[in-house]
Amino acid sequence: MLSLRGPAVGDLKxxxxxxxxxxxxxxxxxxxRVVGTEASLDLLCGEVCAELVNSVEGMQxxxxxxxxxxxxxKGSLVVFDFSVKHGAHVRQFQALRLDGxxxxxxxxxxxxxxxxxxxxxxxxxxxxSTRAPSATNATIPTL
Amino acid sequence: xxxxxxxxxPRPILNDAPQAREHMVKKFGGDVRxxxxxxxxxxxxxxxxxxxxxxxxxxxxxxxxxxxxxxxITPLVQHGLVKGGTSxxxxxxxxxxxxxxxxxxxxxxxxxxxxxxxxxxFNQKHLDQLLSCSKDGKTLTLEDLSTAQQMRMKQEGGGLRxxxxxxxxxxxxxxxxxxxNADGKKAVKIEDVVSIFKDNKLPADFAKQDVGALGLxxxxxxxxxxxxxxxxxxxxxxLAKALESPQRLxxxxxxxxxxxxxxxxxxxxxxxxxxxxxVGKLHLAMQN
Numbered sequence: 001m002l003s004l005r006g007p008a009v010g011d012l013k014x015x016x017x018x019x020x021x022x023x024x025x026x027x028x029x030x031x032x033r034v035v036g037t038e039a040s041l042d043l044l045c046g047e048v049c050a051e052l053v054n055s056v057e058g059m060q061x062x063x064x065x066x067x068x069x070x071x072x073x074k075g076s077l078v079v080f081d082f083s084v085k086h087g088a089h090v091r092q093f094q095a096l097r098l099d100g101x102x103x104x105x106x107x108x109x110x111x112x113x114x115x116x117x118x119x120x121x122x123x124x125x126x127x128x129s130t131r132a133p134s135a136t137n138a139t140i141p142t143l
Numbered sequence: 144x145x146x147x148x149x150x151x152x153p154r155p156i157l158n159d160a161p162q163a164r165e166h167m168v169k170k171f172g173g174d175v176r177x178x179x180x181x182x183x184x185x186x187x188x189x190x191x192x193x194x195x196x197x198x199x200x201x202x203x204x205x206x207x208x209x210x211x212x213x214x215x216i217t218p219l220v221q222h223g224l225v226k227g228g229t230s231x232x233x234x235x236x237x238x239x240x241x242x243x244x245x246x247x248x249x250x251x252x253x254x255x256x257x258x259x260x261x262x263x264x265f266n267q268k269h270l271d272q273l274l275s276c277s278k279d280g281k282t283l284t285l286e287d288l289s290t291a292q293q294m295r296m297k298q299e300g301g302g303l304r305x306x307x308x309x310x311x312x313x314x315x316x317x318x319x320x321x322x323x324n325a326d327g328k329k330a331v332k333i334e335d336v337v338s339i340f341k342d343n344k345l346p347a348d349f350a351k352q353d354v355g356a357l358g359l360x361x362x363x364x365x366x367x368x369x370x371x372x373x374x375x376x377x378x379x380x381x382l383a384k385a386l387e388s389p390q391r392l393x394x395x396x397x398x399x400x401x402x403x404x405x406x407x408x409x410x411x412x413x414x415x416x417x418x419x420x421x422v423g424k425l426h427l428a429m430q431n
Binding site: 003005008022023024025026027029031033047048051052054055056057082088090092094105107108109110111 | 293294297300372373374375377378379380381382384385386387
């Protein structure tokens with residue numbers, strides 16, 4: 001498992017707002033584990049969703065969508081928002097890809113308020129650059 | 144039949160009213176408070192007559208230490224348990240007695256425990272939920288117990304302190320009662336779990352094993368890491384990192400703590416006062 005964080009962000013999103021605003025620092029957690037070959041990616045994705053529903057308090061807008069990786073592998077993306085607490089609106093993306101028996105999970109956590117189409121495109125491009133673990137030139141995606 | 148791959152969670156089972164434990168009430172001379180002892184290990188010790196409380200529910204610290212010795216709990220861990228227990232329950236770490244009736248509702252009675260003995264009696268649904276976490280259907284490994292704790296933490300909304308107390312309890316349970324399963328992993332057999340939680344009896348083939356502080360901390364660390372690597376654990380870790388809030392004690396931190404507690408003084412090859420063979424023996428607990 002590898003954990004990365006984006007640069008620290010300023011304290012205020014909008015200095016004109018008087019209520020508490022918590023800065024959200026983007027983070028990425030990359031995790032790989034051997035899950036065997038009995039389950040399809042769809043089943044694994046369903047299990048991830050079930051686990052998140054059972055475990056994440058106040059989760060909102062859980063949805064899944066197909067996520068194509070750059071090397072042609074078809075992946076899945078789980079998206080949800082955490083409940084708004086302490087003035088922070090946090091969105092999480094969990095991108096999954098299955099290479100043989102190895103499941104790679106990329107957990108990207110970002111500020112839902114400041115996330116725009118351009119930033120989202122950049123994030124997805126970085127996530128999609130993930131390679132199969134057996135590749136000789138395997139790389140870790142960067143933001 | 145449900146298919147579960149890796150350490151994902153089964154569907155949680157909702158709370159149900161607990162049943163009074165008649166055999167425990169009898170042990171306390173008909174006092175219904177006997178049913179409320181929430182700790183499975185203490186319940187076993189009481190039911191097996193290794194602890195003999197007075198009519199007010201007090202057991203002596205000496206008797207408690209003696210009973211722990213019979214379970215294989217080493218003196219250092221015994222000392223920590225007794226001091227922590229007397230301090231939390233009697234308000235004085237030098238107290239020479241510990242009251243079994245005060246365990247429920249004390250500061251040691253935490254959220255997110257495995258559940259079968261909480262709420263003043265035995266709860267079959269919590270036991271069923273715990274057993275449903277077994278991947279092989281025969282034993283509960285550290286990973287299974289870790290999943291069970293995560294489900295209970297979610298159900299009861301426990302915090303970091305609750306999680307740590309729970310992890311220590313689970314690690315101790317596994318070290319005292321666990322044996323290698325078919326995959327070679329240390330695990331508690333399903334029938335032994337039922338025996339401990341429902342009947343409050345020692346497993347039929349119980350054999351004492353050394354339960355030291357190092358093994359305890361190491362297993363807590365492994366469990367913390369397992370919880371961190373589930374989808375829910377990563378979700379929680381991602382949120383904590385994004386908000387720069389305090390993060391859960393993870394495997395690296397626990398490994399550091401384990402190294403700090405190393406009985407060989409962090410000398411893996413031995414050195415003054417300890418040879419390599421002795422170091423190997425001291426570190427054996429970390430392999431289980």
